[in-house]
Amino acid sequence: MDNTILKVNNLQTHFTSDSGVVKAVDGVSFKVAKGETLGIVGESGSGKSVTSLSIMGLLKDTSGKIAGGEIFYEGKDLTKANENQMRKIRGNDIAMIFQEPMTSLNPVYKIGRQLEEAIILHLKFSKKQARKRAIEMLTAVGISRPEKIVHEYPHQLSGGMRQRVMISMAMACGPKVLIADEPTTALDVTIQAQILDLMRNLTKLSNTAILLITHDLGVVAEMCDRVVVMYAGRAVEESDVHSIFKNPKHPYTQGLLESIPKIGVRVERLQSIPGNVPIPSNMPEGCKFAPRCKFAMDICWEEEPEFKEVSFQHFSKCWLNEEVSQNAKKFVGSTQC
Amino acid sequence: MQKNLLEVHNVKKYFPLKKNIFNRNQEFVKAVDGISFFVKEGETLSIVGESGCGKSTTGRVLMKLLEPTEGRIIFEGQDITDLNDDQIRPFRKEFQMIFQDPYASLNPRLTIKEIIEEPLIVHNFSKEKRAERIEGLLEVVGLNKYHSDRYPHEFSGGQRQRIGIARALAVHPKLIIADEPVSALDVSIQSQILNLLKDLQEQYKLTYVFIAHDLSVVEHISDRVGVMYLGRFVELASRDKLFENPLHPYTKALLSAVPIPDPSLKRERIILKGDIPSPANPPLGCTFHTRCPFAQQVCKERVPEFREIEEGRFVACHFAEELDGSLDD
Numbered sequence: 001m002d003n004t005i006l007k008v009n010n011l012q013t014h015f016t017s018d019s020g021v022v023k024a025v026d027g028v029s030f031k032v033a034k035g036e037t038l039g040i041v042g043e044s045g046s047g048k049s050v051t052s053l054s055i056m057g058l059l060k061d062t063s064g065k066i067a068g069g070e071i072f073y074e075g076k077d078l079t080k081a082n083e084n085q086m087r088k089i090r091g092n093d094i095a096m097i098f099q100e101p102m103t104s105l106n107p108v109y110k111i112g113r114q115l116e117e118a119i120i121l122h123l124k125f126s127k128k129q130a131r132k133r134a135i136e137m138l139t140a141v142g143i144s145r146p147e148k149i150v151h152e153y154p155h156q157l158s159g160g161m162r163q164r165v166m167i168s169m170a171m172a173c174g175p176k177v178l179i180a181d182e183p184t185t186a187l188d189v190t191i192q193a194q195i196l197d198l199m200r201n202l203t204k205l206s207n208t209a210i211l212l213i214t215h216d217l218g219v220v221a222e223m224c225d226r227v228v229v230m231y232a233g234r235a236v237e238e239s240d241v242h243s244i245f246k247n248p249k250h251p252y253t254q255g256l257l258e259s260i261p262k263i264g265v266r267v268e269r270l271q272s273i274p275g276n277v278p279i280p281s282n283m284p285e286g287c288k289f290a291p292r293c294k295f296a297m298d299i300c301w302e303e304e305p306e307f308k309e310v311s312f313q314h315f316s317k318c319w320l321n322e323e324v325s326q327n328a329k330k331f332v333g334s335t336q337c
Numbered sequence: 338m339q340k341n342l343l344e345v346h347n348v349k350k351y352f353p354l355k356k357n358i359f360n361r362n363q364e365f366v367k368a369v370d371g372i373s374f375f376v377k378e379g380e381t382l383s384i385v386g387e388s389g390c391g392k393s394t395t396g397r398v399l400m401k402l403l404e405p406t407e408g409r410i411i412f413e414g415q416d417i418t419d420l421n422d423d424q425i426r427p428f429r430k431e432f433q434m435i436f437q438d439p440y441a442s443l444n445p446r447l448t449i450k451e452i453i454e455e456p457l458i459v460h461n462f463s464k465e466k467r468a469e470r471i472e473g474l475l476e477v478v479g480l481n482k483y484h485s486d487r488y489p490h491e492f493s494g495g496q497r498q499r500i501g502i503a504r505a506l507a508v509h510p511k512l513i514i515a516d517e518p519v520s521a522l523d524v525s526i527q528s529q530i531l532n533l534l535k536d537l538q539e540q541y542k543l544t545y546v547f548i549a550h551d552l553s554v555v556e557h558i559s560d561r562v563g564v565m566y567l568g569r570f571v572e573l574a575s576r577d578k579l580f581e582n583p584l585h586p587y588t589k590a591l592l593s594a595v596p597i598p599d600p601s602l603k604r605e606r607i608i609l610k611g612d613i614p615s616p617a618n619p620p621l622g623c624t625f626h627t628r629c630p631f632a633q634q635v636c637k638e639r640v641p642e643f644r645e646i647e648e649g650r651f652v653a654c655h656f657a658e659e660l661d662g663s664l665d666d
Contacts, residue, residue: 043523158612188387188550190609193594197608215524218553218596241600259528261557263595264580269535270557272528276493 005074005209006032006055006094006177012068013047013054022280024050024064026233029307032177035207039224039241041214041256045277047233048213052179055211056096057086073177092122095170099182101162105154111138112150115169122173137168141198160191164198171202178203179211184219196223217260221245229253232278232288235307239314249316251293287319295320341411342512342544343376343399343432348408350391350398354617366617368394370568371408373643376512381538381545383555383576385591386565389613392548395565396516399546400434401425412512430460433505437517439497443489449475449500450485456507474503477540478533495526502533506541516548531558552595556580561649564588567616567624570643574650584646584657586629623655631656 013025025047032038042048053059055071057078071078073094078086090096098104106114115137116130125133131150138146141164154162163183170178180199184192200223203210212223220227220241227244229237229252237250248254258271275292278284284291290300299319307317349372351365369391376382384392397403399410401417409418417428433456436442443452450471457467472482478499489497498518505513518534519527531554537543549555555562556576563573564587572585583589590607597604609628614620620627626636635655643653654660 043525160612188613189552189594190387190590191612192596193606193608196596197606216596217524217598221598221600221602222596224600245598245600256524257598259525260598261528261531261553262599263553263556263592263597267557269532270528272532273525274529276495276526277523 003034004031004072005034006211007072008051008055008069009072010069011051011054011071012066013050013059013064014067015062015064017063019281023067023233023283024280025054027069027307028228028230028233028235029069030228030235030238032209032211034176035203035209036226037203037210037212037224039212039214039220039227040230041217041220041227042230043215043277045232045280046230048230049181051230052096052181052211052213055179056090056094057081057083088122091118091170091175092173093175094177094179095173095175096179096181097163097166097170097183099185101159101166101186102154104166105162107154109153110150111152111154111157111165115150115165115172118169119172133172134168137172138165140171140202141165141168142194143168159187160194163187163191163195167195167198167202171206171208174206175208177209177211179213181213182215183212185214185216192219199223217245217257229256232283233280234288234317235315236289236317237315238307243311243314249310249314249321250289250318251295251320252289255292255294287317339377339379341375342378342413343546344409344411345372345374345399346409346411347371347373348395348398348410349406350394350403351406364617367568367619368616369398369405370619372565372568372570373408374563374570374573376544376546378511379538379542379544380560381547381558383547383549383559383562384565385549385552385555385562387550387591387613389567389616390565391568391616392550392565393516396434396514396546396548399514400432401429402434426459430508431510432512432514433508433510435498435501435505435513435515435518438521439494439501440489440521442501443497445489448486448488449480452489452500453485453504453507456504460508470507474506477506477537478503479529493526494522495529498522498530499533502530502537506537509541510543512544512546514546514548517550518547519554520549520551527554534558552592564591567614567619569624569653570651571625571653572651573643574652578650582661584650584652584661585625585654586631586660587625589660590628590630623653631660 009029011025011028015022015024028051040048054066066079112134115134119125119130119133134150135146138149143149143164184195214220224241226240228235231252237253248257255273259273261270273292278288286302286304287300290296305317305319307315310316310321348369350369351367354364384395386392398405409416412428453471453474454467457470471485475482475484480499519530547558559576561575562579563570566587572588583592590609593607611628614627622638623636623641626632641653641655643651645651646657
């Protein structure tokens, strides 16, 4: 597998707080191939955003620290890179777009200046060339009057326009990996459709890999090639997008899929996962999902299962998958009836 | 035939923009610009739309938290539009509201017991009755008695929403206006709350006005659905008709924009161009014509009437009949 561009290996990111160490990410591994879209799904507090900040090396202003594991970008371990090296990689090789574009655009600078800053810094363009490139990028993201927009401030734009500007900024230096953290969550559905469409077309054109972080399984189904499901700081399942939706192995993934209402599918009652996501200061022993799992067995409460390949390129972190697969199937079948 | 619990006749809510002393023509944001509908006893009517379409303002006007600029609101046959604060109070018992943000809608300095007790005190329940009622309510919404002395910050988002629901139910309301009650919640919690709302409706014969932007949630919970765009209804129909055969181009686009959690499904998608126009300066004619893929000259000139094209099915589009089933060919 030499087309892997980004590889995260047993990443652990811990935060120190007054009440002790919070293990926000505690053992996450995945690979992203060139041009591929990998989705990371999870609910709030599952550690998906912290994973992306760890990759970008953006933890230094927080109490967070990478406590273990490696992040390989084109063979280089980013956890060992210093700030100078990271600065070269950020924006140039790995770019990021955030959920709320207003908080990540500088309100006191004009759009043009913000776009050109990165271009001048990374691509060593002259001011004039940078302006030309900025206008090209804005055109590419479907902004209709880019020559005017470069002279405007972020607050003069609508939410959808701002997100387009963010994308053009992220794509300006031709990154190989784009990390998109809930890029459409703050947008209306019709605008979301526009932005997703745009991301798909732009990245296909430049063969950029996307790490798409979201809680919306609909967005995952539409955008991703492969999916990692996270729960309580851990990756609990990983596979290609079709297997995740057709044949989920982990009870959490199953529960998640059953609990969303689907357009065109009418049910009287929705299935739901009982209870709440555990708080980091009070993590259960053993499998972190055991308290909410309808299949929980004795061993689940005592020992944490490993993240293992259960079928080709399909990984799951569950004791059920450890059982002889036939038995497990019977068990799952009988409890569901 | 169920009777109408709530009727809304041509309600408008305009918010004035900053006054300019030299300019006599006061400008307004037309948040709600002439809507009419009714809600039957025991049903769930959903109001969907994107941000800025006026759905939340509608909810607030129905609750009489905002005075309508124009129009009438009839509750159980009585016109409540012009009642003042004192006169409206006995009616408030009949309709209650559930809010979107369970973090902002509970007073952080009150215990759960005090939060739920407040409406009971306002509506003169005796002390013994109050204690009994609070205990019962906590159980109904899936919380425990020992939760009653805790403060909101000790609860998760889903639990807080349960507390908000308990507070709304406290005074035995007939109508509940729920403004985005699940959109701040995680998916696994969202389904718990949706199920709870359905159970409560059955148990207490509640009527819901459900305000939301998530169409899959709306399809799950509603009997009838109204779609709003820039302060007006563009379509209102039974859930089945609206989802299976939407007539208004905006409804069609909205439905096709929802990402479906099934990767093997590939659909034709209508991608709307541009953004929602500002409600302070809406387009002339049909307000949707700037983004409508089927727009014609007449759409720029004439406001389409919100008309009943078959029983119980209202559409505001000049070409509703022609567009019927046009996507199926």
